[in-house]
Amino acid sequence: MIWIAGIAFVVVLVGYLWYAMIITRRNRVGEALGGIDVQLNQRHDLVPNLLTIARRFMQHEQELLTAVTELRTQAQAKRPEGSAKNIAEKFAAEEKLEGALGRLMVAVEAYPDLQSDGPMIEAQRGLQEVETNIAAARRFYNASVGELRNSTQIFPGPFLARLAGVTEEPPFFETTAETRVPIDASKYLG
């Protein structure tokens, strides 16, 4: 009788600790997503300044400058929180903005006056620092999602996940297929 009670106690204890671990890791994913948002907001705040400086020199790049403005607006759009689909959409919108900013930085290289402009150099430095922090925040998010998935997929995780309110797994941050294509150096070297 004592043995049965002891085993039952251990099972309940392990179950509770596992449940608590899932809750902790679910909250950690939320924290990591919040961390990414903080950095993305910093990037959004830098974009108008960057465009104002660029517009003074890049009169012939209106299409690109307009595209960056529109993509920024799309990336800033409020989305309901919590669903994996909305998280994936948000990542996709930010990837597009990132791509456009990358094309803008490449276009800047063709304008030596702009490239050596003091405010532009400062703006580029600020953007580079923000991009480093965004990459770090995404790595933290991926690590948190990995840990959450481990705890909800390894037995008895699948049973306890529903109790903990984890009904769908958040997506990993992954780059788009376009950014994974190897760079063709001949395009740039003429």
Place this chain on the structure above:
Amino acid sequence: MSEPSTGRVPEIAYEAPAAPVDRASLLERRLAPILTELEQVRGEARAQIFSRLVLFLPLGVAGGFLFAFFDQKGEATNVGSMLFHMGMGAVFGWFLATGPISSRYRMNYKNRVLPVLAADFGDFTYREAQYPDFERLRREGILPNHSRVACEDEIVGRLRGHAVSIVEAKLSIRSGKRTREVFRGLIATIELPRSVNGTIAIVPDGGSIGNFADSFMRRGSERIALEDPRFEAVYEVYGSDQVGARALLTPAFMERFLAIKDKPGFQRPLAFVEANRMVFVMPRPGQLFQPPSWRDPARDGAALVQLERDIDTVLDVVDAALDVDRSTRA
């Protein structure tokens, strides 16, 4: 130094000295006035030591004899034991006679010669060590528990625009009547060009149980899980800011950090980062910056070449540490 329009700072590493073929005589000629003065100081030190030996050696032998005599009182005389104690007394007398003066001469030699040698490598100088915050490094798990600290030598200056300070340190711990050495090596403090959020401690991996226990002992920091399996197998990282730690510990950083342990003569490095300071701890057996003894001539080219090599060794390590930091900004 103004930056070119690309925004990248040109690399200016220190220049290694010329090949050692005639380096010894070159250094002897260059430092001739200093070595001449030091030879005079050595002469005075020898005279003082000899006069002290005349007093302390016989005193030491007599002390040993008396100790053995009273120890054996009432028993048959043990000549071997008596000779042993007299010999120990002589050794004790020798150290009493030579120790303080020898130590003063060594520091004098280092303070005169090493600043000149260090300046050959760029904006560097030598000074008697200013102690880093050992207690903080111990609490963060970068240095082992210790009860005694010995630091003599420090190289300070600027390397590639970064303020650096390298201290040679020896730590020991007393357990009962015995003192055991727990660390010997270099502690390099490097000023970073930008601040890091929070603190980061890169400590040895302690296995599952060791890591589990360590994570409970730490206040205000948590484990940073990283993607590089080779790095994770060797190190554990603790930080107070998950994003800030990952902003510094990029895959390139981890790879270069692992490569530092392949430096000849050095063991696995550890690091602690706070604000705009990175402290690299490099365990290394053996001693650096050893001047010639008072028994040997001050004008010793081979000793000068070795001192120069020692400076080159420590700056090479800091160069590698700076490469690690630059990899996060490439």
